[in-house]
Amino acid sequence: MAALRKWLFTGLLVIVPGVITAWVLSWIVSTLDQTLQILPGAWHPDRLLGFHIPGFGVLLTLAILLVVGAFASNFAGRKMVSWGDALVSRIPVVRSIYSSVKQVSDTLFSESGNAFRTAVLVQWPRDGVWTVAFVTGSPSGEVAAYLRDEFVSVYVPTTPNPTSGYFVLMRRSDCIELDMSIDAALKYIVSMGVVAPPDLVAHEPGK
Incomplete structure (x- = not known):
């Protein structure tokens, strides 16, 4: 019985991390695939290619982040972001949520920040x-x-x-x-x- 118990726990230690990792990755990919819904129906890769491409939403999400990041890094982009922040700050309730989230994200993701360093x-x-x-x-x-x-x-x-x-x-x-x-x-x-x-x-x- 001791040997069986040992084998059981050893099997769990081997299988559980792999199963959970696969499940998390599958959830991330399927969630990001939902970003394809922002495209017009005629532009969906499934319709253009005739078959489903798992993970295409990941590539689309990365592309969107890169484009937005590149745009917001130049002078015109920074101006538009500043105008957007000013507009949101005038909306009751929304401004409280947005300002709190923005402060946290600026602290966590800023290259010059000290959070979690x-x-x-x-x-x-x-x-x-x-x-x-x-x-x-x-x-x-x-x-x-x-x-x-x-x-x-x-x-x-x-x-x-x-x-x-x-x-x-x-x-x-x-x-x-x-x-x-x-x-x-x-x-x-x-x-x-x-x-x-x-x-x-x-x-x-x-x-």
């Missing part, structure tokens, strides 16, 4: 209990005026779902900067500590 070790939720978190920036404005010491904005993700978590302000001196990459830190969190970063090196206190 550094993994740190912090004591959370109490002293003596440690977890891995991410520095997302520094407090400013009225918040910074009340904080006399040097503080940083820290995102403490939950496990195994790092998309939810806690935003806290912590003294920089209380955050131990780690050498591990953001990808390695996320993998460490998602796996609940099972998959430790291979390049993880312990540092002696005070060094």
Whole structure:
């Protein structure tokens, strides 16, 4: 029975990751294929070629992102984006949602941003209990005026779902900067500590 149990769990460890990966990829491809609906019926690849091309929506989505990105990178594109932002900011309710989403996306995707650029070790939720978190920036404005010491904005993700978590302000001196990459830190969190970063090196206190 012990051998059968071992074989069963070994089989699960081999099959489950592959099945879940295939399912996620299939969901992404099928979802992006829905972007083909924006094309006129006569232009649909299925109708033009006479057969379905799985994943064509992925290529179309990438093409749209590249075209929009190229257009928004020049002077005229930046002006139009600015006018669009100004127009949306005048619409009640919509402006609140749009401005919040835009601030988050600008922080996450901006090349000059500091979000999720550094993994740190912090004591959370109490002293003596440690977890891995991410520095997302520094407090400013009225918040910074009340904080006399040097503080940083820290995102403490939950496990195994790092998309939810806690935003806290912590003294920089209380955050131990780690050498591990953001990808390695996320993998460490998602796996609940099972998959430790291979390049993880312990540092002696005070060094």
